[in-house]
Amino acid sequence: MVTIHPERHPEHHRQDTAPPAEGHADGGPDMVQLLTPDGERRHHPLYDADFSAEQVRALYRDMALTRRLDVEATALQRHGELGLWAQLLGQEAAQIGAAHALRPQDFVFPTYREHAVAWVRGVDPLQILSLWRGVDHGGWDPHEHNFGQYTVVIGAQTLHAVGYAMGAQCDGVVGTGDADVDTAVVAHFGDGASSQGDVSEAFVFAASYNAPVVFFCQNNQWAISEPVIRQTRVPLYQRAAGFGFPGVRVDGNDVLATYAVTQRALQAAREGQGPFLIEAYTYRMGAHTTTDDPTRYRSSAEVEHWRARDPLARVETYLRRTVGADQRFFDDVAAEADELGHELREGCKAMPDPDPLRIFDHVYAEPPAELVAQRDAFADYHASFEDA
């Protein structure tokens, strides 16, 4: 039945009613863009913002540093220091723009790829590496950073986000008009995740309770080896309308646009206007994870096409040409990145292996006697080897 896919058999496709097939490379006319791939500033009637030079530089800096984080982690995996790494390469603008739009009181529910969002939330990158190294399931305190645990089961976190947002409503921290109080929640997910029942149920619940949640979908065109057309034949942002809330597609490689759109959506949510879906149209430049070989399923021409839309390059051009940033700024950022790289390498290699007895920690608030006995027996057994 796969052969009857509309893309391949257009005559089988309902002509009068169906929207254009998905998968074209430029996001289409609906896509919000504030900075072209050539670094030119565009304006948008609804989704726009004023950016100070300092702000653009800060966005650039975070993009550059998190790209370095990604490159270092990839290298650490190659050197056997990490078990695995999910690369963010190419998605820096989507993540940094979305993260900069947050207020401290907002809460973020990430997938497993939101390293740049974690960075902006102040999570120590070594606490991210510890997960991929196999030391723990993520070293940061979700409540210290208002940035949840990484979620590996695709889509599950979108429901947590809605529940958390419902809780915020109950707490009376939505729509008060106090900027330091009003709270919104961001649920990250991918294009592949959009197919999961959990994500649709999250849409249902968010609409039903008018919960202050912004669904932020990074459509990076691929779910491992599957192109987005396998998941949807219409732009993903359109999914929202049928659940009763607005959606918009934004150029996910344009940090100004992702910031502006997220900022507006978050503000509306904080005010009590309910959920919003943002589809950040972007591209996973790297492999799905370090075990993946994308040459098996996608062309280098496609990758080249997107390389020309690099999210950092356009900001650099814009900074140099329009906003004002001299070579020294870029040199400073590069130096900072080098330093970060050094810290990550050293820090990662220095991470001790966990004590195996930690297997038994935090299963329960009150561990049952049976489990304590299991732990004690294992401790004795383990000690018998150390003694020997």
Added chain:
Amino acid sequence: MVTIHPERHPEHHRQDTAPPAEGHADGGPDMVQLLTPDGERRHHPLYDADFSAEQVRALYRDMALTRRLDVEATALQRHGELGLWAQLLGQEAAQIGAAHALRPQDFVFPTYREHAVAWVRGVDPLQILSLWRGVDHGGWDPHEHNFGQYTVVIGAQTLHAVGYAMGAQCDGVVGTGDADVDTAVVAHFGDGASSQGDVSEAFVFAASYNAPVVFFCQNNQWAISEPVIRQTRVPLYQRAAGFGFPGVRVDGNDVLATYAVTQRALQAAREGQGPFLIEAYTYRMGAHTTTDDPTRYRSSAEVEHWRARDPLARVETYLRRTVGADQRFFDDVAAEADELGHELREGCKAMPDPDPLRIFDHVYAEPPAELVAQRDAFADYHASFEDA
């Protein structure tokens, strides 16, 4: 958080983008209607059909007979002959219209309430009663009638429908142009079911493979005690567009309209044009099931409002006034209904209790030795009582 529901707090509702709140009693301007509650024929630019007098009479007859089936079953439950009964009262037009649009080769995936569809598919009503009596899980052969088992787990059958439709594609019985070959599938579900992840996933898969499936949602305004506004704040038929296929709302109490819309959707699916969502806007006049007490959650005014939209009354008026049907026709139908009622009462009461050893039948094609031993031991044990 429930208090922030848009209906109650309109100021929290995004005014610029959000569609009207759901739950108004008349289906709104988008609803396809071919026969008004007063029995007047309307026409529709897209969804219309020519109906012969014979056809309208056949539709009426089936509605009347299945209403009787429902009334009898309800009474049988009250008399302890059935364990439970899910009433279809008020939904006859939705079901009979949808069922009459089927061709023999089409396959239907019902919920637990599609008694009138079963009737049109030629299922012996006693084989439906046997389920509610507790004799079996449904007595009919799904493949003899191309009418699947009743499905109690809400929404699960919508995925089965999509898979079956994918299979029909693979078999090459879609889009051949041969009316006796081309096959479509109907997936029934309710307004409450629309919230289930399975149903959204069915939409995703149907769109992705362009499967020949018509999703037929009977929005009867209630999911047990919950009004449809708890599930969605926009009309349900709009859900389809965001998944990439068309949807339409039809007056589910208008048998001509449900027939015409379903007929068109099925034809398009058979031709290879892919999935379609029909929202039949109707009303559950009875209780959810015989154990339910709807007075706990809905007003008699609401029920009265809908009683004035009775699906049978308008066809009767239309038949008497316009199409042409004399009193004898109605008398004949009534007599037939009486006879049916009699048969059901007698047939139901005469149904023997199943042999308890049937518990062990059909668990597997090849039952494992362990299970056979369990059965044999039980048979011996059971026999020891009979002997005693």
Added chain:
Amino acid sequence: MSAGVSVVGSGHLEELDDRSPVGVSKTLTLAKALNLGLHDAMTHDPKVVVMGEDVGTLGGVFRITDGLLTDFGADRVIDTPLAEAGIVGTAVGLAMRGYRPVVEIQFDGFVYPAYDQIVCQVAKMRYRSQGRTPMPMVIRIPYGGGIGAVEHHSESPEAQFAHTPGLKVVTCSDPADGYWMVRQAIECDDPVVFLEPKRQYHSGKAEVALDAAPGPLFASRVVRPVDGAVTATVLAYGPTVRTALRAAEAASAEGHQLEVIDLRTLSPLDLEPVYASVRRSGRAIVVHEAHVNLGIGAEVAARTTEECFYSLEAPVLRVGGFDTPYPASRMEEAFLPDLDRVLDAVDRSLAF
């Protein structure tokens, strides 16, 4: 920012500040006892919210949440969309925000759409976060058969949850336990799957002392102690406790003394009282409605054999639902363990 996760509840119900005056008791059905338990828990702790399908206006299809919407409002008694993964998944988020959600699954057979959220999220959130994200949640499930229902309304899914580390699983068998166990489960900082024997909701009243919990939550209880020689130990829980007690009465008439233990907690199991009894009786029979194969009885048998190896005169025997799907209701009487099948097992045990 840790305000969002501060959790209420010490787990020690003796300390409840709103407990009824000493000596107060009510005569209640199990349904009413659970209803009162929820009510009192909500009164005690404003972070407790109740959510599920039809729990609000209708008060639940079994009326266990009856009146709560009126008393506590729609912010705390939440009718949800019809989607079990959604219910449990949003409850996870509410718990992360500092609430203590009490989720109702309408019937046993409808818990499976939420299975992923329960076993991968609810059960693992604390572990994953190294204790930083507690998951105080109660998932109430009316379970078990014998009510003449259609498919999926009579199942016993306890073993699947008990097999999952991170969850606790308990079940009540009488009104007093219904009241206190639901309160204690809500107080518990771990997620608790709370199984309610639906067949017994309205099947008789009993006195419920409201001034103090009769004992800890995660403990089994000898409900029919035997002085002197014990013929066999019968282990039951939830709906089969009554069956076991009836069997014990019948056996007594024939001169057999059966000690009956209500397991009450299925994960963790509390088997010390079982071992103590088996050391006296040398024989044990586990009775549950769930399928025998990999049911709770398997674990009880394995552990009891390990602990009481030299005391056992016969293998631990199991009486349960057959290893078939739950049958149509006109056959359920034969499917469910009854007095005779328990006595038959006693005979088989004695024949060893």
Added chain:
Amino acid sequence: MSAGVSVVGSGHLEELDDRSPVGVSKTLTLAKALNLGLHDAMTHDPKVVVMGEDVGTLGGVFRITDGLLTDFGADRVIDTPLAEAGIVGTAVGLAMRGYRPVVEIQFDGFVYPAYDQIVCQVAKMRYRSQGRTPMPMVIRIPYGGGIGAVEHHSESPEAQFAHTPGLKVVTCSDPADGYWMVRQAIECDDPVVFLEPKRQYHSGKAEVALDAAPGPLFASRVVRPVDGAVTATVLAYGPTVRTALRAAEAASAEGHQLEVIDLRTLSPLDLEPVYASVRRSGRAIVVHEAHVNLGIGAEVAARTTEECFYSLEAPVLRVGGFDTPYPASRMEEAFLPDLDRVLDAVDRSLAF
């Protein structure tokens, strides 16, 4: 109209008309053996379709479906949207239309979104329809730990499926079984949960005879028989068979003779060979990666004790994953049963 449900396959692989000439064998890894098994099954029966995430162009994340898309086309090798309930649910529909779907779940920990479809639909469709709607389906799940992965990629969910009537559950432990068991599972008219020990996919080659199945699918097998006196019987399956064999070698050096049985089929269990061995050894140890509590070992222990009560010198002991969630990978070595823990259990058994 019954054309839609005619099912192919007699369950007797000896009758396969495309079997390779007598004597033909290949040296294969488990991954390649499974790949070849799928390939040959698809060649043999045009109704076999393979579906799942990334099974097409990529050939699966473990490459088990490598090359199938090229050989059989997109109608029969179906890359699906990312939704496990959708995958299994549509497979149910395909089976109703007469296909024999072979579903790939990408990793053990991702089967739970499909749990409802598996336990309420796949497992019950035949029962519900009084045999009219067969459900020939294979659900392939790479399972088990030891690959240094992140959360949800190392689990052992077998007990949950084995507890569900209507499903059959099997697992292979070497390339020959990989090839033949997957073919036999596809031939089976009942739904089979097919567990593949992912740690062993690429961990060594073995000869696979392609001319005839080595034995029936639903049978355990003595993989290390002991002539003469047996110290203990060790039961393992999937990834732990190798562990058990290594332990047996080590024990042998110390003068202990361990008979090792690969259970292979977890539902139904085939315990006659176990009983026969235990009657000789008097001791049994079950080894699996799944949590001990309510793992397969519990059922094996309960039944073996019932059948071999007077032969047992010690209770059946269990070595398994602890009753905690699967830990981060740098602790997994301690979590997983290894040679030493098996030998330790032998010592404990001997100490009774």
